[in-house]
Amino acid sequence: MTDFAATRAMFDVPPGVIYLDGNSLGPLPKAAAERVARTLTEEWGEMLITAWTRAGWMEMPRRIGDRIGRLIGAEPGSVVMGDTLSIKVYQALAAALELNPTRRVILSDTGNFPSDLYIADGLVQSLGRGYTLRTVAPEAVAEALDETVAVLLLTEADYRSGRLHDMAALTAKAHAVGALTVWDLAHTAGAIPVRLAQAGADFAVGCTYKYLNSGPGGPAFIYVAPRHAETARPALSGWLGHESPFAFEPEYRPGRGIERMRVGTPPIIQLAALDAALDIWDMTTIEAVRARSIELTELFIARVEAACPGLVLASPRDPAQRGSQVSFRHPEGAAVMQALIARGVIGDFRAPDILRFGFTPLFIGPEEVEAAARILGEVLAQGGWDRPAAKAPAAAT
Numbered sequence: 001m002t003d004f005a006a007t008r009a010m011f012d013v014p015p016g017v018i019y020l021d022g023n024s025l026g027p028l029p030k031a032a033a034e035r036v037a038r039t040l041t042e043e044w045g046e047m048l049i050t051a052w053t054r055a056g057w058m059e060m061p062r063r064i065g066d067r068i069g070r071l072i073g074a075e076p077g078s079v080v081m082g083d084t085l086s087i088k089v090y091q092a093l094a095a096a097l098e099l100n101p102t103r104r105v106i107l108s109d110t111g112n113f114p115s116d117l118y119i120a121d122g123l124v125q126s127l128g129r130g131y132t133l134r135t136v137a138p139e140a141v142a143e144a145l146d147e148t149v150a151v152l153l154l155t156e157a158d159y160r161s162g163r164l165h166d167m168a169a170l171t172a173k174a175h176a177v178g179a180l181t182v183w184d185l186a187h188t189a190g191a192i193p194v195r196l197a198q199a200g201a202d203f204a205v206g207c208t209y210k211y212l213n214s215g216p217g218g219p220a221f222i223y224v225a226p227r228h229a230e231t232a233r234p235a236l237s238g239w240l241g242h243e244s245p246f247a248f249e250p251e252y253r254p255g256r257g258i259e260r261m262r263v264g265t266p267p268i269i270q271l272a273a274l275d276a277a278l279d280i281w282d283m284t285t286i287e288a289v290r291a292r293s294i295e296l297t298e299l300f301i302a303r304v305e306a307a308c309p310g311l312v313l314a315s316p317r318d319p320a321q322r323g324s325q326v327s328f329r330h331p332e333g334a335a336v337m338q339a340l341i342a343r344g345v346i347g348d349f350r351a352p353d354i355l356r357f358g359f360t361p362l363f364i365g366p367e368e369v370e371a372a373a374r375i376l377g378e379v380l381a382q383g384g385w386d387r388p389a390a391k392a393p394a395a396a397t
């Protein structure tokens with residue numbers, strides 16, 4: 001049994017705020033602030049360059065990769081940290097395409113996060129030679145998998161609606177037609193049990209500043225199935241992915257296994273924050289978090305549907321089909337969300353009309369869910385959201 005009051009106490013969430021946006025930027029773990037302070041003063045400050053070995057900085061991307069690997073069902077030694085998710089999408093996709101050299105089609109879905117589609121499109125343009133990106137509706141992916149597809153590039157949970165793709169079934173179907181898979185776990189790592197090895201996934205990538213609470217700009221991760229690890233070409237061949245970085249050889253030789261997916265100098269301060277954030281996962285299991293998340297999302301849907309007749313559920317009603325978020329549609333969604341944030345309930349808005357709420361059991365409980373639904377009902381009933389002040393656009397939402 002997880003003590004969710006104890007995990008809640010590990011976070012610094014401002015008083016008076018109900019934070020339903022941990023799916024976009026996780027809140028500050030108290031231990032992360034302390035760990036970063038120690039990394040700055042005791043490691044960087046005192047050890048200077050010797051900290052690369054004395055403080056274990058050089059091994060951090062692999063060591064922390066294994067910690068994340070345990071949350072996503074990856075084999076030990078198959079995950080490494082570094083760069084941003086957009087860059088890792090590029091790297092995984094380019095490597096996967098090269099492993100399937102006779103085919104030219106990247107298949108994705110129209111609901112995928114724009115950055116993944118932009119990166120795929122940019123890669124297609126760089127490669128030339130007839131490569132194309134084909135996008136179909138999320139429900140049509142299985143049917144669109146045919147013998148022209150080189151790589152299936154999908155995000156497991158839709159960022160707008162939380163709708164889940166069936167990783168095991170789609171990976172099996174992809175393999176049956178000779179395609180490889182790249183799974184983006186941005187909205188599932190730390191949200192639901194992911195079973196990469198069991199599903200037979202080829203590559204996976206994800207970020208850590210959402211459900212894993214590493215802070216803004218926290219490093220991404222990349223997974224390569226062990227069967228590809230010694231053959232995949234990392235595409236971004238940086239010196240720290242070299243077999244022997246400190247030999248400073250003029251020619252690139254890929255490092256062993258997942259090490260080759262490293263590119264340049266790792267972000268040590270952010271990794272320190274992430275390492276501390278991951279300690280909270282030692283107090284629970286992803287299965288316990290998922291069970292609690294389903295309770296919270298079911299409660300939220302029931303309460304919102306009772307209190308807010310003007311909202312239309314945009315997430316799957318079946319909890320098995322949705323990640324750890326709930327979305328509702330409203331024609332004035334942006335203004336409604338701003339009015340809600342002014343009342344201390346922080347969710348976010350996704351164009352054109354989606355009010356999005358993330359449920360993160362490590363720090364959100366049923367009382368907050370009830371209060372958030374009640375306040376949302378009040379905001380909608382009062383109609384305060386159509387005041388002009390509630391409509392001014394923000395730089396980031």
Ligand SMILES: *Cc1c(COP(=O)(O)O)cnc(C)c1O
Nearest residue numbers: 084085086113115155184186207
């Ligand atoms: C959040 C998110 C990103 C963001 O990529 P960054 O490079 O970290 O900014 C990319 N893809 C998906 C699916 C996301 O949800």
